[in-house]
Amino acid sequence: MLKLTVPAVLLLGLAGCGSVGGEAASAVAVRLLTAVASDDGATACATLAPQTRAELEESAGQPCDRAILDEDLPAPGTVTGTDVYGQWAQVRLTGDTLFLATFPDGWRVVAAGCTPRGSRPYDCAVQGG
Amino acid sequence: MKRFVKENALGLTFGLLFVVVLAGQAYAGLADYNQQQLTEGLPRISFARYVTSASFGADVAENWQSEYLQFFLFIFLTVWLVQKGSPESKNLDKVGRESDQDQKIGPYADENSPKWARASGVRLFLFANSLGLVMGAIFLLSWIAQFIAGRAAFNEEQLGNLEDPMSPGQYLMAPDFWNRTLQNWQSELLAVASMAILAIYLRQRGSSQSKPVGTAHTATGVEG
Known part of the structure; x- marks a missing residue:
């Protein structure tokens, strides 16, 4: 019985809890695009x-707060979907897709200004890692 | 207490080894996971977070499902399939479900037979097939757990690679799911086949899984 119980517990904890943390991740994504649109x-x-x-600083050769404003990130649109799996999240807005990862102080944007390329990884204007 | 331990040493030993090895897997898996996190410039995660992660769940479940599939198949197929000379097989003339008398069912049950062996209908069917059914059920549950956790772990990697996550339907057809599944199935099937065949010619003195050392290679269904 123990072995039947453990998978059930595992399922609850591990399975694709797609929306857990999704709101927090999308809030950070919108905050980035809103700040860029406000020149902040x-x-x-x-x-x-x-x-x-x-x-970003290395490729632009200037401080982040100036370089980020030169990346032509789109204005914040409506959030159309969010997927969260483990340490990662994908936030889809009208006009942009962002990828975020969890850090001790919350979600942080790893890639923004991303456009799909079929079966290949997204092409992103701002990207780390 | 001492007597209880002695009389249940096999189950207790394997149960204890299971817990120790599962803990070892958790620590090794955490180290591996955090190595990957560092490579990607991401923070380490805690032990508690790792053992409730999809990555750990998929790694555990994929091995469980194959082990229980192995037992499920072995239990059911040995009703009808025999292997001449193997202690893992019953006698060649006993192929099939055998008679009620041989199985001590219904009127043939003795005073020590389990209660349900004297029953009839559904109760008897369930009890007469309970070992295979439970093994099969655990296999199915573990395989479903592997699918759900495996998809979540795979999608975490997908997002880390800046790719879209897969729907359940897509993951069901994905190489990752079938690679995880089949790599475990093949090893279990090989282990059963080699045990059934090697035990014809090889012996382990004193083991319940071996024929007595001096027993003929052709003797079937004899265990030590």
Whole structure:
């Protein structure tokens, strides 16, 4: 009986709890795009994952709060869907798709300004890792 | 207490080993998972978070389902299939479900027979097939758990690779699901086949899984 119970418990804990944390992730995604639309580079950069921020600064050759405003990220649209699996989330808005990961202080954007390329990974304007 | 341990040593030992090895798997899996997290510039996760993760669940369930499938198949197929000379097989002339008398069912039940062996209808059917049915049920539940947890773990990787997650229908047809499934099935089937055949010619003195050392290679259905 123990072995029947354990898979059931595992299922509850592990299975694709697609919406758990989804609202928090989409709020961070919208905060990034809203900040960029408002020319608030500092707030926008605060939503980025450390590696994404570092790679943005390295590729642009300027501080994050200026570089992020040059990336032509779209204005924040309506959230059309969110998927959360483990440490990762995908937030889909009208006009953009963002990928986020969990950190000790909450969700952070790993990639933004992403467009699909069929079966290949998304092509993202801002991307870390 | 001492007597209880001695009389149940086989189940207790394997149960204890199971817990120890599962804990080892959890710690090794956590280290592996966190290595990947560091590579991707992401923070480490805790032990508690890992043992409730889809990644750990899929790794556990994929092995469980194949083990129980192995037992389920072995239990049911050995009703009708025999292997000459193997202690894993019953005698060649006993193929099939055997007579009520041989199985001590109904009027042939003795004073020590379980109550349901004297019953009839559904109760007798369930009890007469309970070992295979329970093994089969655990197999199915574990396989479903592997599917659900495996999909969640796979989708976590997909998002980490900046790719779309898969729906349940897509994952059912995905190479990841069938690779996890079949790589475990093949090893279990090989283990059963090799045990059934090697035990014809090889012996392990004192083991219930071997024929007595001096028994002929051709002797079937004899266990030590």
